[in-house]
Amino acid sequence: MTTSPPRFQTFDDPSHAKGSERIEALRAALREIRADGFVVPRADEHQSEYVPAQAERLAWLTGFTGSAGLAVVLTEAAALFVDGRYTLQAPEQVDTGTITVVPLTEATPEAWLGTHLKPGQVLAYDPWLHTPDGVARLERAASKAGATLRPVPDNLVDAVWAGRPRPPSGRVVAHPDALAGETRGEKLDRIRAALAEGGLDALVISDPHNLAWTFNLRGADIPHTPLALGYALVPHEGRASLYLTSPDIEADLRAALAGLADIRPRAAFEADLAGLCKAAARVRLDAATGASALKDRVEAAGGVADLGADPVTAMKAIKNAAEIAGTRAAHHRDGLAVTRFLAWLDRAAAEGVSEIAAVEALEDFRRESGLLRDVSFPTISGSGPNGAIVHYRVTRATDRTAQPGELFLIDSGAQYADGTTDITRTVAIGTPTDEMRDRFTRVLKGHIAIARASFPEGTTGAQIDAFARASLWEAGLDYDHGTGHGVGAFLSVHEGPQRIAKTGTVALKPGMILSNEPGYYRTRAYGIRIENLILVEARTIPGGDRPMLGFETLTLAPIDRRLIDPALLRPAETAWLDAYHARVREALSPDLDAPTRDWLAAATRPLGAR
Structure with a gap:
């Protein structure tokens, strides 16, 4: 009898936080060193986004499991600072009677410290978990409040963390x-x-x-x-x-x-x-x-x-010819898996599909290639209201079955030896509402605007970020995350320095890979995101007198036509979508089984066809 390989993802709540009990233990440690506060970033000694289990200090202390955040614990107050991706998630995970969740749009940690630190107090920090610039900001905040900033040789969370995991020792x-x-x-x-x-x-x-x-x-x-x-x-x-x-x-x-x-x-x-x-x-x-x-x-x-x-x-950000070729191969392989999954989801939705079942099915389709090394991040599988949580991670406690009339958002990626993928598709379960179709189409218009963009050399991600938001802005709408992040070559799914965002200050250059992922989220109702990966390439424009750049779309998978309101699309946008779908169909069909090939043909037919 053969056994299946272990899955790359688990669905238990990873935090197991005990609210005030752990905060009080940390305060006791503060008293022992005669300090009045401690700063707990979500970081390891390399300031990484993804950290080993032994460095998950913020999650252990507070219960918050997002990939970015910072807590400050003082003797009489505690706060958790999160960005726009986590304003819904954080209050659901932490004991808000003990820890105040503070969106960064309302206050920075430094501003909060300015109103909560008292003259003469000591704020402690672990110098391995902060950059010099970060320490300088804390120093200014403490000084302004008349307090003192002090490094400590041993992390105070580690001192009270019973059963802390051992350091990693994976094969190199x-x-x-x-x-x-x-x-x-x-x-x-x-x-x-x-x-x-x-x-x-x-x-x-x-x-x-x-x-x-x-x-x-x-x-x-x-x-x-x-x-x-x-x-x-x-x-x-x-x-x-x-x-x-x-x-x-x-x-x-x-x-x-x-x-x-x-x-x-x-x-x-x-x-x-x-x-x-x-x-x-x-x-x-x-x-x-x-x-x-x-x-x-x-x-x-x-x-x-x-x-x-x-x-x-x-x-590292500028991929060479071998890395680009490997990335294209990985996306073709991944596109086959995602397309098989989307066809499966369409069939299974009639019987009811849970969020965990969708995650497991998608991983199984990716495994079929025999080349999957890992998923590139925990799959975001959110149906209905869970889809509105930008970085939602399904657990056995939160798992739900998608209902007719809802949207299903699934954001996933894979690690192959030749490339890293990241793709989001939003799918209609049953008949979508007119509002859903309007919002989806506006997000699609933003996605197409980025995909079709031509821009001069030296242009930064911040300069084109608004392209993705313009249609949403016209309706008084927006989203609280960047439009695109850099992606590695069998490395991190989030790679700098390039990004498409309001804060994207690095010039885009040929060979850079980014995501293109505008979205819209209606709190406690649904979420929409459409994500492909794109490659910066040189672009020749007849009659132009400037060196220009544009994007090649790398991701290959259909976009749900049922959620599109064709009346909102301009002819050039419809042409882009039809051409993209034709490319997906041509690239993937030869390697699909007959039923999936037929499903793909219907899913990628021209928008005007019935």
Whole structure:
């Protein structure tokens, strides 16, 4: 008898928070060190979005399981700060009698501290969980209130967290040069050239994504993202040193690195960094992921901490030909799985489909390729009112069956060795209302506006973000998340520095991959999001006199025609949709079984056809 492989996702509530009991335990720890408050970000020592279980301090303390947030616990007050993605989720998860949920649109942590800290009080923080810039903001807030900011050597949450998970120790393996498109040596040469240009003696690689990219390695220390936690020191001259948390390193990778870098235990990193700095070395620390503790150690050893961008981040963002080819292959494979799932969902909806059943079915369709390494994030499977929670994660306690007349939003992605995917589709269960069709069509118009956009070189994501919102704005509507995030190549599904958002200040360049995902959410009723991944490419416009860029849509899966009001679309928008659907049909049909092929033909017929 054969057994199925374990699923990549579980559906139990991961927090198990006990509300005020854990807050009071933290306050007791504060009294022991004579402090009056502690800052608890959702971060690990690499400032990561996705963190290992042992670093889920915010979830353990408060019950909030979102991927971004920060809590401040004072002796007489506690607050959790969340962005627009989590304003519905957070109050459902935390004990609001103990912790006040504060949307960032209402107050920043610094502003809240300014009104709640008292003169003479001490605010403590873990310097490994904050960047120097973040510490500077806390310092200003404390100073303004007449209080003092103090680093602590040991995290106070760890001190009261009974049964805290052990550090991860996943296997670290080589990522083939054929998929990476560039050797480790070539990448190190590029990094050293950037150091020379900046007058730097060394680089600390503190971002595990950059570590994986530089050394063509992948790991298993983080759920859903193939990362090996650790650091690297790359001097301007001489061998690099690699410090991995996990000791389980594949022999092939050791052999490949032997001529380029020393593999050292993680415990040796801080001493080696101090030794590097004794000669007053100028060391680049990544302003985005380098912990304040790193700056402290560089300066204590006599070095100069040069805070700025890790040059690897910009290199990694621009995919080479091999990475682009792999990404296209991954999207074709993933499109087949998603299309099979959508056809299944259409059939199963008549009998009733639960959110968990949809997650499991989609994972099964992806597994059929034999190439699925993991899902790229926990699937967001929200029916009816749950779809209005932007980053909803279904649990056995919240699982519900979609009802006729509702919308089903499913946002999912996959990790394959040749690429990372991320796709959202919103599907009608039964007959949608006129309002649903209006809102869906406005979101679709925004999606098409991004997909069709042409823009001059140097344009940032912030400059085109409004394209996706214009039709919603016309109706007095909007959404509280960015329109697009960067995506890695068998790396993180959320990758910077590129993004399409009001805060997207980085110029878009050919080779960058982003999501295109406008949405609309009616609280406690339904959610709508349409997401494809897009590749920035050079664009030639006849008669133009500027170098121009545009997007190639990578994702291949139908968009629900039943939710579209054709009267709201302009002819060019209808033409784009029909052409996209024709491309999906042509690309996927040869590899589908006959019933699914027939379903796809109906799902992708021209909008004017009946």
